[in-house]
Amino acid sequence: MRKKDRQKRSKLLRQIGIVALTFLMVLGLLPGLFQQGVVQARSCYEMTEIDSNNVEWNLISTPEELYCVGEDANGNYKLKNDISEADMSTFLNGGSWTPIAYEVEDESEPFTGRFDGNGYSISGLKTTDENQNDVGLFSDLYDAEVKNLILNNVSFTGNASVGGLAGSISNSRIEGVHISGNIQGNRRVGAYQGFLITVNILIIVLTLW
Structure with a gap:
């Protein structure tokens, strides 16, 4: 039972790690996605x-x-x-x-x-x-x-x-x-x-x- 529990926990941690890594990768891409086709203002200007x-x-x-x-x-x-x-x-x-x-x-x-x-x-x-x-x-x-x-x-x-x-x-x-x-x-x-x-x-x- 203990061995099965450890295996389940290990599998769960791997799944959490994959989800977290995917989330971070998406966040890294978002700025580039939103910048395309939009004029970005310098300094504190919105537009x-x-x-x-x-x-x-x-x-x-x-x-x-x-x-x-x-x-x-x-x-x-x-x-x-x-x-x-x-x-x-x-x-x-x-x-x-x-x-x-x-x-x-x-x-x-x-x-x-x-x-x-x-x-x-x-x-x-x-x-x-x-x-x-x-x-x-x-x-x-x-x-x-x-x-x-x-x-x-x-x-x-x-x-x-x-x-x-x-x-x-x-x-x-x-x-x-x-x-x-x-x-x-x-x-x-x-x-x-x-x-x-x-x-x-x-x-x-x-x-x-």
């Missing part, structure tokens, strides 16, 4: 799209993905939907928005890419640090393009170079940007930028209070 000019755009649908723009300040970004004030409030969790910039060894580099709002809105952006400089959705724009974007109910407070879109803008193209909200600072405060150099601006609509 990308390639336009008719073969330009790849990172698609933004959440505050977290918006914040990730700073990971590649020379990239192409497009809103996929509205980002509501409720979603932004949850993301900020009582804190302040960190203006988009590329951080290199404690130094901030300007955004030099393209951002297409795609006609959608971002609501509820806010900062509260009165000593902060270069405040806005972006910290700085240089040789950048921003278009078709609506910023609703912004509340930006800072020290110098405070604007609705960016703290400073230079050599950039801004088109079809609508901004509403409250912007406060001590020096170089503007409705859509705090400091401005050589900018091609088309259709800026502002409602500040």
Whole structure:
């Protein structure tokens, strides 16, 4: 009886081992299977799209993905939907928005890419640090393009170079940007930028209070 029991246990363990090995092999194949035919986004983006000019755009649908723009300040970004004030409030969790910039060894580099709002809105952006400089959705724009974007109910407070879109803008193209909200600072405060150099601006609509 004992010999038969040992044989049964041995056979059962072999069967379990085979099933486990098969399961692990399937798991190893799954990533490759799911990647076929699907555009995988870099970094924290769920999706990308390639336009008719073969330009790849990172698609933004959440505050977290918006914040990730700073990971590649020379990239192409497009809103996929509205980002509501409720979603932004949850993301900020009582804190302040960190203006988009590329951080290199404690130094901030300007955004030099393209951002297409795609006609959608971002609501509820806010900062509260009165000593902060270069405040806005972006910290700085240089040789950048921003278009078709609506910023609703912004509340930006800072020290110098405070604007609705960016703290400073230079050599950039801004088109079809609508901004509403409250912007406060001590020096170089503007409705859509705090400091401005050589900018091609088309259709800026502002409602500040």
